[in-house]
Amino acid sequence: MHTNSLYQEVILDHNRKPRNYGQLDPASHHAIGHNPLCGDRLDITLQLENDHIHNIAFQGESCAICKASASMMTTVVKGKSRNDAETLIQEFRELATGKLDTNQPHHLGRLTVFSGIRDLPTRVKCAILPWHTLHAALNAIANTSTETHDETQALSGNS
Amino acid sequence: MNSVTISRQADDFSVFDVDRIRADFPILQLKVNGRPLIYLDNAASSQMPQPVIDRLVRYQTTQHANINRAVHYLSEIATTEYDNARCKLQQFINAREDREIIFTSGTTDSINLVMHGYGRKFIKAGDEIILTTLEHHSNIVPWQMLAQEKGAIIRVVPINDQGELDIDEYENLFNERTKFVGLIHVSNALGTINPIRRMIEYAHRYSVPVLIDGAQAAPHMTIDVQSLDCDFYAFSAHKLCGPTGVGILYGKATLLEAMQPFKGGGDMIASVTFEETIYNTIPHKFEAGTPPIAAAIGFGAAIDYLTTIGLDQIAAYEHMLLDYATAILSEIPGVKIIGTAAEKTAVISFTLDGIHPHDIGTILNQDGIAVRTGHHCAQPVMQRFKVPATSRASFAFYNKKTDVDALATGIKTVQKVFL
Numbered sequence: 001m002h003t004n005s006l007y008q009e010v011i012l013d014h015n016r017k018p019r020n021y022g023q024l025d026p027a028s029h030h031a032i033g034h035n036p037l038c039g040d041r042l043d044i045t046l047q048l049e050n051d052h053i054h055n056i057a058f059q060g061e062s063c064a065i066c067k068a069s070a071s072m073m074t075t076v077v078k079g080k081s082r083n084d085a086e087t088l089i090q091e092f093r094e095l096a097t098g099k100l101d102t103n104q105p106h107h108l109g110r111l112t113v114f115s116g117i118r119d120l121p122t123r124v125k126c127a128i129l130p131w132h133t134l135h136a137a138l139n140a141i142a143n144t145s146t147e148t149h150d151e152t153q154a155l156s157g158n159s
Numbered sequence: 160m161n162s163v164t165i166s167r168q169a170d171d172f173s174v175f176d177v178d179r180i181r182a183d184f185p186i187l188q189l190k191v192n193g194r195p196l197i198y199l200d201n202a203a204s205s206q207m208p209q210p211v212i213d214r215l216v217r218y219q220t221t222q223h224a225n226i227n228r229a230v231h232y233l234s235e236i237a238t239t240e241y242d243n244a245r246c247k248l249q250q251f252i253n254a255r256e257d258r259e260i261i262f263t264s265g266t267t268d269s270i271n272l273v274m275h276g277y278g279r280k281f282i283k284a285g286d287e288i289i290l291t292t293l294e295h296h297s298n299i300v301p302w303q304m305l306a307q308e309k310g311a312i313i314r315v316v317p318i319n320d321q322g323e324l325d326i327d328e329y330e331n332l333f334n335e336r337t338k339f340v341g342l343i344h345v346s347n348a349l350g351t352i353n354p355i356r357r358m359i360e361y362a363h364r365y366s367v368p369v370l371i372d373g374a375q376a377a378p379h380m381t382i383d384v385q386s387l388d389c390d391f392y393a394f395s396a397h398k399l400c401g402p403t404g405v406g407i408l409y410g411k412a413t414l415l416e417a418m419q420p421f422k423g424g425g426d427m428i429a430s431v432t433f434e435e436t437i438y439n440t441i442p443h444k445f446e447a448g449t450p451p452i453a454a455a456i457g458f459g460a461a462i463d464y465l466t467t468i469g470l471d472q473i474a475a476y477e478h479m480l481l482d483y484a485t486a487i488l489s490e491i492p493g494v495k496i497i498g499t500a501a502e503k504t505a506v507i508s509f510t511l512d513g514i515h516p517h518d519i520g521t522i523l524n525q526d527g528i529a530v531r532t533g534h535h536c537a538q539p540v541m542q543r544f545k546v547p548a549t550s551r552a553s554f555a556f557y558n559k560k561t562d563v564d565a566l567a568t569g570i571k572t573v574q575k576v577f578l
Contacts, residue, residue, distance in 0.1 A: 007522065007576055015577075038517055038533060039547035061547060063515035064577070123521060 006116035007064070010072075015064040020074035022057045033060075033133030035125050035146040040066050044133045051082045056134075063126050065117065070130035072111060082138055089131045096127045172560055175476040180468065181557050183208035194527030197565045202347050202375060202506055202553030203531050204397045207461070211400060214460035218453050225449055227426055241452050244459030245442070248407050251462045252392060253383040259415065261408040261445045262455050266374040267297040269393035269408035270341070272445060273370050274301040276418035277391075278339065284310035286338040289362075291316040291324055292543055293346040293353070296536040298372045302341055311338075318543060322349040322498035329358060333365050340369040344376035348537040348551070349498025350481075350506030352376070359389050368414065374398055374406075378555070379477060379504045381470040384409050396454060401461035405454035408445070415441045422447040473556040480554045481505040484563045491570055497544050505554035508535075511570065514577050516548040522576055523550075523569045530566075 027045035034041050042060035046053055056078055058070045073092075077085045084107070091108050094100035098118035100108075117127045125146045136144035181187050186206045189196040198206060218240065224233035226241050242257075249257040263269045278301075282288065288302050288311055306313050314337075316329045340362045345352050359369045368390035373382060377394040384392050391414070395406035410418075420427055420438055424447035429437040438444045465473070484507055488494050493512040511519060520532035531551045534541045541547060552566055 007518075012577065039541075063517040065518065120521060123517065126517060 006114075006120070008113050010110065010113050011064065011068040014068035014071040018058075018067055018071040020057045020071065020078070021059055023059055024055055024057045029137040029140065031133050031137035031142055031144055033129050033136065033144050033146070035066075035129050037125065037146070038063070040126065040129055042066065042070060042129055042133050044070075044130070044137050046134075046137055048082065048138075053077050053080055053082070053085060058130065058133075062129070065114075065123055065126040066129050069114060069127045073130045073134065076109070076111060077134065085134065085138065089135050092131045093128055096124050172476075172479055175472060175479075175556070177476070177557065177559050181559075183210065183464075184557055185209060185212070187557060191527040191529075192525055197526075197528040197562045197569075199552040199554060199558065199562065199566060200529045200531045201378075201555035201558075202398070202535075202551065204403070205378060205400050205555055206557070207400055207402070208464055210464050211402075211457055211460045215402065215453055215457045218456050222456075223453065226452055227443075237452055240456050240459075241450070244455045244462075247459040247462045251382070251466065252377070252409055253385050254409050255385060256412060258441050259409055259412050261410065261415070261442045262450050263393075263406050263408050263445075264404055264451065265395040265397070265406035266372060266393045269391075269406055270298055270370065270372065271301050272408055272421045273391050273393075273410070273418075274305050275421040276445065277368070277414065278302070278305045279308070280417075280419045282309055282311050282338050285336060286311045287314050287332075287334070287336045288312070289314050289316065289329070289332050289337060289340045289342075289367075291329075291342060291353070292318045292539050293322070293324065293343050293349070293351060293537070294341065294539070295343060295347050295372060295374070296538070298341045298343060298370075299539070302339075312336075315539075318351075318540075321500050322346065322351045322540075322544075323500045324351075324353055324358075326354065326357070330361055333361070333367070335365075337362075337365055337367050340367055341372070342369060343372045345373075345379065345504050346498070346537070346540070347375045347506075348535040348540045348549070349500065349508055350375075350503040350553075351498060351500040352380075352502040352504060354502075355389070356387055359387060363388065375504065375506075378465075379470075380474045390414055396458035396461060399458075399461050400464060401458040402451075402454040405451045405458050407458075412441065415445070418445075420444050420447070424448040426450075468556065476556055477505040477554055480558060480560070480563065481507070483560055484552065484554070484566070487563055487567050488570070491567060491574075493574060494570065497546065497549050505558075506551060507553075508549040508551045510546055510549055511573065514573060516550045518577070519550045519570075519573050522573045523566075526565070526569045526572065528566060528569045 024045040028048045029046045032043050040062040044058045046056040056074045088107055091106050095115055096117050114127050117124055129146055184206050222236050224237045226238040245260050246257050248260045314332045317325045344355055362369045370391040371389045373392050373394040378399045390411050392409040397403040427439050427444050427447040429439050495510045497508045516532035520530055523530055533548050
């Protein structure tokens with residue numbers, strides 16, 4: 001296992017100083033994500049303009065992995081089109097569940113610091129929750145959970 | 160508690176030969192992430208000593224068949240061994256008769272048996288069931304299901320800031336509508352030992368039966384159900400160095416006889432026609448289908464193992480570990496111990512300032528240290544202390560003082576990572 005490589009400085013830094021932390025008002029899209037297994041709760045608001053994420057913010061209570069994942073996610077998807085964001089969501093889910101071949105072209109960039117999470121099955125959902133919630137916000141699902149059945153595809157193979 | 164008195168007189172770890180005991184547990188030789196395993200998740204499940212493993216192997220290799228049925232050699236021997244295991248459990252908790260011991264799949268199953276067998280028969284609309292804030296979800300949810308079905312009402316005993324039940328409040332909850340009490344003996348989340356003798360005695364003034372969830376008590380102290388005068392007592396084998404998949408429900412014979420069966424099937428009947436079924440006598444009435452024979456026999460072997468060491472000796476040693484761990488962990492700045500009851504088993508639930516329990520658990524695991532992180536299936540306790548989750552170190556008699564030192568070092572490592 002590579003726990004050391006998981007709690008890397010970039011993750012610890014985003015945990016300490018989360019970027020885009022707070023709530024947008026007004027927001028065109030909003031979702032609350034919940035992981036009932038550990039009680040983590042994440043609130044994501046965004047402003048979508050011309051199908052691009054003009055601005056995004058998150059807040060909530062969570063572990064360091066979840067908070068850093070959310071913080072890094074907001075910096076990466078800001079300015080991206082909805083389609084590009086959905087591609088990143090899909091790629092991140094595959095990365096976290098060990099299904100992404102990082103030797104093939106992908107768009108995750110330094111988000112690959114989360115690749116170590118695949119060796120910690122009980123923590124995969126912590127990293128995925130922000131992405132899961134962003135997907136819900138983009139698709140106008142107000143409340144979502146890591147245990148939601150129609151989203152199990154996102155979390156298969158990790159519980 | 161007897162055990163506590165003994166432990167407070169003793170302050171010398173050497174009276175208990177922990178190294179000899181550890182040699183009985185093959186899994187304690189394991190390395191995790193290249194480090195010796197420090198197993199501090201005993202409240203979730205304990206490890207199995209070689210004599211119990213050997214007993215399971217001997218059963219499977221020389222004694223296995225289905226019980227209570229055939230007349231052949233193996234069936235007879237399996238039946239005898241299964242019945243012997245029941246007698247060991249009877250003696251272990253000093254039940255009056257062996258038929259008062261029902262083998263179940265575990266504590267949860269035992270509680271559900273009482274809910275279905277007693278609750279659904281005797282509890283009616285408007286009746287009140289008393290539970291406590293300290294209950295494990297397994298002693299909350301079945302009663303909520305019953306309350307919903309019957310229109311009964313659940314009343315909850317609050318706790319103080321130390322994690323102790325408010326006994327005055329408990330006594331105030333009683334009235335003529337009170338029909339049942341479900342009470343955890345030892346809190347799995349905090350380690351609080353509840354004054355159940357006094358609480359049972361009070362409930363009996365109102366002729367209210369009391370179910371004790373003993374999952375966290377039976378592994379750590381001598382239990383005498385006749386002396387406690389509890390009506391039901393439940394616990395699981397796998398927290399007592401036995402196998403998973405088996406536990407017991409103790410019930411007073413008169414109550415068990417008055418109850419309706421929980422599960423229908425083979426072995427729980429005296430005769431069956433399509434018009435009518437006549438139920439078997441206790442304990443068989445509550446043991447439908449093929450029971451976990453191997454696990455029950457393994458449970459018996461685990462009881463033998465623990466009895467040889469002595470539950471009073473175990474309690475005394477574990478209390479020394481608790482005192483030592485409490486002192487060591489309290490000295491670390493940023494550590495907050497949740498649950499500081501005067502009477503505790505060797506469980507330390509704690510939080511670290513600014514660090515989420517799941518991150519603590521993951522980083523401790525890196526050092527080979529196994530603790531539980533989360534809500535411990537006791538969300539009302541977490542809500543009471545306004546924390547989403549805690550980290551919990553729970554000790555067994557095979558843990559050493561050096562395990563406590565390793566935990567303290569591990570916690571400091573966690574704090575360094577998040578500095």
